[in-house]
Amino acid sequence: MTEPAPGVEARRLAINRLKDRTPLDAGAVDEFLAQHQVPIVEGPRCTFLFRGEADAVHLAQRIVGLADLLPLRRLWGTDLWYLVLELPEGSRVDYQIEVRRGDHVERINDPLNPDLSHSPVGSSSVCSAHGYETPDWTLPDADARQGDLVETTIRSRALGRDCPVTLYLPARFRRTTTYPLLVVHDGPDFLQYAAAKTVLDNLIHRLDVAETVVAFLHPEERLTEYANSTAHSRFVSDELVPRLEADLPLMGKPSGRCLLGSSFGAVASFSAAVKSPKTYGSLVLMSGSFVFTDIGGVDHGGGPVFDPVVKFVNKYRARPTHVADRVFVSCGVLEPLIVPNRSMVPTFESTGMSVRYVEAYDGHSWENWRDRLRDALSWIYPGPQKFVYE
Structure with a gap:
């Protein structure tokens, strides 16, 4: 043999x-x-x-x-x-x-x-698969100073309800300093499934990201509120942001305001910026549900819940406008939304907005969005470490 x-x-x-x-x-x-x-x-x-x-x-x-x-x-x-x-x-x-x-x-x-x-x-x-490792900055670090989570409620006339908000205050938060603001859609899910507090603690501790105040939003009727809802956009831009800037030592200008969301939350973030184009300096849009049709009347395949989204995205693609200075876009190569997200990048760039686009061999998952947070936040609100090495 x-x-x-x-x-x-x-x-x-x-x-x-x-x-x-x-x-x-x-x-x-x-x-x-x-x-x-x-x-x-x-x-x-x-x-x-x-x-x-x-x-x-x-x-x-x-x-x-x-x-x-x-x-x-x-x-x-x-x-x-x-x-x-x-x-x-x-x-x-x-x-x-x-x-x-x-x-x-x-x-x-x-x-x-x-x-x-x-x-x-x-x-x-x-x-x-071979080559994937959970980023160490997504795991608890005993050396990282812990920020605080504070629960508050904001009465919204636009939404007609009391809106819970979970605030993240960075370690060593003090009222003699001014901070940028990050507003996160699907807040409880980012905290529970994307380890958002641990990520913030670690990235701020490692000087990758500036000390930042974060407002985690709690949707009630998510698929309605996040699908280009004027009421939700008014809540965020006309009620939430002014209230937080009145109560907390925030920068209070577009360069210190960023909206973040994934999936439908990315649509909500982008929609709010389109409806209030001089309010936000930055957007973080992860696996956005930016479903559109190039031919009128064609079935977009998303069902009735996507109808207002398709109408909104089609309208924007027909006449794109500058709504923020920086737009971070990410998507998983393995997820069905990869084509719409790739297609939106040149549309955003055509308006003069600075776009950073990141792909990963991942799907439509919270771990995908968790793993992109360092890329996103260190570009939007870079810490001292980023200035040293970039």
Whole structure:
């Protein structure tokens, strides 16, 4: 028998080496699973696994360009199912496993993978491809001074309700200093799922970002308030910002005001700036739901909830205007919104606004938006460290 060339066996995928095991029985599968972290990442190839009796097993994910359900193959003679997927360097993918037994179909998090991603709609499993690492500045740092979260309420005539606001005051906050203001849409979600307080504490401590006061907004009817709502824009620009600037030592000028949002929150941020074009100096728009149509009457595919968004974006694209000095735009290459976001960049640039555009091999997820916060905030409100090294 000819011996394989040196290194050939090591280069073969683990699942292919398992196929050659004799005997290929339950014990061999047990040993295989004990030796590998699932999904098995080998260079650009990621092997997804499921173990159990089933009639069919699929990988459920939302990678643009791929079918939402990708079939796993059963390893002959075992109850192990597998799928090898090639992912770009640095990718991060949320997924679940769909299992069919007869007429019963259930979708579950990967039982073999303890890594989970969380969001307001639930959790999912995470595949971190080769080259992806959770940024250390998103994790608690015992050396970082802690800012304070303060709850307040602002009565809004525009929205006709009391609006809760969570304020972040940086460590060593003092009233003898003036601070820039950052207004964050979907505030509770950014705090819970994007580690926003930890990120702010760390970036300010590391001098990447200037000491900043942050107002985290709590929407009530999110899909209505954030879809180019005049009432919401009036609340932010005519009620919230003036109230905060009256109560706190803020800079009180456009260069010290920034709106931030992701998905529908990015639409809300941009809409408020369009309706009040001399108010904000900066915008941070992450995976914006900037759905538009180039041909009138064409189904945009987003359903009725997107109708006001499409109308708003179509109108702006037809006559783009300068609404802020700086616009940070980011989007995941793997998410369906990548095309609309790429398309908006030259539209923004055509108005003379300074645009910084960042892509990542990620999806429509809170971890994606969390991981872009340093790029965004250190450009919008740079700290002393940024001035030294850039």
